[in-house]
Amino acid sequence: MSALRQRAALLARMARPVRPFAVSTQATRSYGASHDHHGDHHHHEAPHNVEEPLGTGIFLLIAVVLGSAGVYHISRPHPNGEPTEIHKWLERVSNSYAEDLESKSQLLAAAIEQAAHDRHLLYGVQRTSHYDLRYPEVFAHGSPYNVPAGHYPNIDHVVAHYKQKYHEEEVRKANKLAAAAAAAAQAEPSHFLSRAPLNLPAVRIGFVSPAVGYGLFAARDLAQDEFVFHEAPLMTARFNEAFAADKALVQSQAAACRAALAARPEVTAAVFPGLALRFAGVLPAPYDDVERVLDDPAEMGRNLVAGHGQFTGCTVTREQYEAYTIRLVPAAAQPPPSQQPDADARRDACLTFFKNYAFQAPPSSSSTTTPSTSTSPSRPPPLPPPSSTSPSTATTRQASIYLLASLINHRCTPSHPSSPNTSSSSSGSGPNCTWRIGPSGLAHFVRPGHICVQARRPIRAGEQLTWDYGKREKGFACECDTCRLRLRRRGGGLLMGGLGASSSCKVL
Numbered sequence: 001m002s003a004l005r006q007r008a009a010l011l012a013r014m015a016r017p018v019r020p021f022a023v024s025t026q027a028t029r030s031y032g033a034s035h036d037h038h039g040d041h042h043h044h045e046a047p048h049n050v051e052e053p054l055g056t057g058i059f060l061l062i063a064v065v066l067g068s069a070g071v072y073h074i075s076r077p078h079p080n081g082e083p084t085e086i087h088k089w090l091e092r093v094s095n096s097y098a099e100d101l102e103s104k105s106q107l108l109a110a111a112i113e114q115a116a117h118d119r120h121l122l123y124g125v126q127r128t129s130h131y132d133l134r135y136p137e138v139f140a141h142g143s144p145y146n147v148p149a150g151h152y153p154n155i156d157h158v159v160a161h162y163k164q165k166y167h168e169e170e171v172r173k174a175n176k177l178a179a180a181a182a183a184a185a186q187a188e189p190s191h192f193l194s195r196a197p198l199n200l201p202a203v204r205i206g207f208v209s210p211a212v213g214y215g216l217f218a219a220r221d222l223a224q225d226e227f228v229f230h231e232a233p234l235m236t237a238r239f240n241e242a243f244a245a246d247k248a249l250v251q252s253q254a255a256a257c258r259a260a261l262a263a264r265p266e267v268t269a270a271v272f273p274g275l276a277l278r279f280a281g282v283l284p285a286p287y288d289d290v291e292r293v294l295d296d297p298a299e300m301g302r303n304l305v306a307g308h309g310q311f312t313g314c315t316v317t318r319e320q321y322e323a324y325t326i327r328l329v330p331a332a333a334q335p336p337p338s339q340q341p342d343a344d345a346r347r348d349a350c351l352t353f354f355k356n357y358a359f360q361a362p363p364s365s366s367s368t369t370t371p372s373t374s375t376s377p378s379r380p381p382p383l384p385p386p387s388s389t390s391p392s393t394a395t396t397r398q399a400s401i402y403l404l405a406s407l408i409n410h411r412c413t414p415s416h417p418s419s420p421n422t423s424s425s426s427s428g429s430g431p432n433c434t435w436r437i438g439p440s441g442l443a444h445f446v447r448p449g450h451i452c453v454q455a456r457r458p459i460r461a462g463e464q465l466t467w468d469y470g471k472r473e474k475g476f477a478c479e480c481d482t483c484r485l486r487l488r489r490r491g492g493g494l495l496m497g498g499l500g501a502s503s504s505c506k507v508l
């Protein structure tokens with residue numbers, strides 16, 4: 001019976017609904033009391049306390065209710081018509097997006113406008129009708145198969161044009177390099193010149209006139225003070241002011257001439273036909289042989305110091321050569337050229353040759369410090385004519401003849417170099433070159449006995465190289481440009497055939 005009652009009470013408790021709200025989280029229930037009320041089963045034990053906390057659901061519910069009230073409150077428009085806070089916030093966010101978008105659109109529009117403008121920028125510019133081709137054969141590029149005859153145009157003239165352009169450009173570059181090097185050398189004090197002649201085209205042999213004969217011409221533009229070439233002597237003999245009376249010296253000169261003629265007869269005869277004729281009775285060689293020798297850099301340039309200037313050939317024509325040599329033969333008619341000249345004739349030929357072609361080295365006493373041009377840079381010291389001075393009072397020096405340098409002709413130094421008539425661009429003012437024979441205090445690279453030719457002023461390619469022989473008695477009627485210009489200035493007119501005995505420069 002008791003078990004039934006307990007069971008019934010348990011079921012009744014389970015069936016009782018749970019109270020929705022607890023008054024306190026510490027609320028307790030006493031089952032003992034209920035036993036007391038409902039049962040006859042009396043116990044004296046303390047009733048059990050059971051903890052029943054409030055669930056989280058209740059808090060969530062409260063939060064949702066309060067939140068909804070808040071949202072409802074802020075979403076309601078103000079009584080005075082102002083927009084709600086949410087509305088204002090949404091407006092702020094959408095405005096900032098709109099501004100960002102607008103600035104992007106403006107940038108894009110500006111970029112498109114600029115591109116459109118740039119596209120038209122060069123529309124108005126006149127286009128070149130000239131195109132530089134890397135190589136002219138580009139015209140003929142195409143398929144090598146099934147090409148009908150005559151399809152490709154003949155572009156030989158185009159090739160020639162571009163080859164010419166190429167050569168001109170190379171010459172321009174060489175000139176520019178040389179001018180730059182010369183300008184650099186010029187920047188140094190003239191007393192301490194240290195640059196040797198450049199290893200570039202320097203000179204060629206040309207023809208001046210039948211009376212003057214050969215001359216040396218610039219093979220490229222030369223800058224002022226530039227060293228042009230550096231050459232070893234072809235022959236050297238002792239010399240003094242009384243050499244005509246000094247048999248030993250004359251014999252040494254004759255020996256030098258003989259040795260030079262014997263060593264390379266075809267070269268010596270081609271370059272110095274007058275000497276070969278008078279000294280050895282050798283008639284001028286045919287033009288073809290002579291031209292071959294004069295045009296040969298290996299022959300004519302063999303005395304040049306390697307790397308110090310280059311010989312670049314000859315421009316003497318057959319007519320010029322024949323007009324020149326035909327004058328030499330009658331002059332050597334005594335004794336007849338068919339016979340070997342006698343000893344006197346050889347001596348005279350030798351003396352004349354040295355007088356007209358030789359350079360004196362500086363005296364040995366000053367040779368290490370004083371250049372041969374120390375007294376006057378433009379005037380080489382003259383070889384005096386034969387005189388009756390006692391050999392004992394004469395100064396004996398070395399006299400040298402050069403293959404190229406001895407072909408440089410004389411030009412008088414004008415008395416008024418600044419005169420407009422004497423400073424025309426083509427002929428310049430006076431001689432354009434000077435020379436030094438080493439050893440020299442001015443240019444350490446000039447080797448002993450070698451001659452170094454230097455430009456006194458800028459020289460254009462093709463211009464004749466000249467210097468002032470500086471001798472009062474030259475032994476020829478001067479036909480230099482200075483004399484021609486002087487004559488023209490005096491109103492005498494230019495005599496193309498030479499100045500002859502009327503020249504004011506004729507000093508015999």
Ligand SMILES: C[S@@+](CC[C@H](N)C(=O)[O-])C[C@H]1O[C@@H](n2cnc3c(N)ncnc32)[C@H](O)[C@@H]1O
Pocket residue numbers: 211212213214215271272356357406407408409410411475476477478479480
């Ligand atoms: C050193 S050589 C010069 C080379 C020479 N033209 C030749 O063909 O062999 C000097 C000789 O050239 C000639 N000569 C040089 N300059 C001259 C000038 N201004 N007028 C006339 N003849 C000149 C004279 O015959 C002179 O004796």
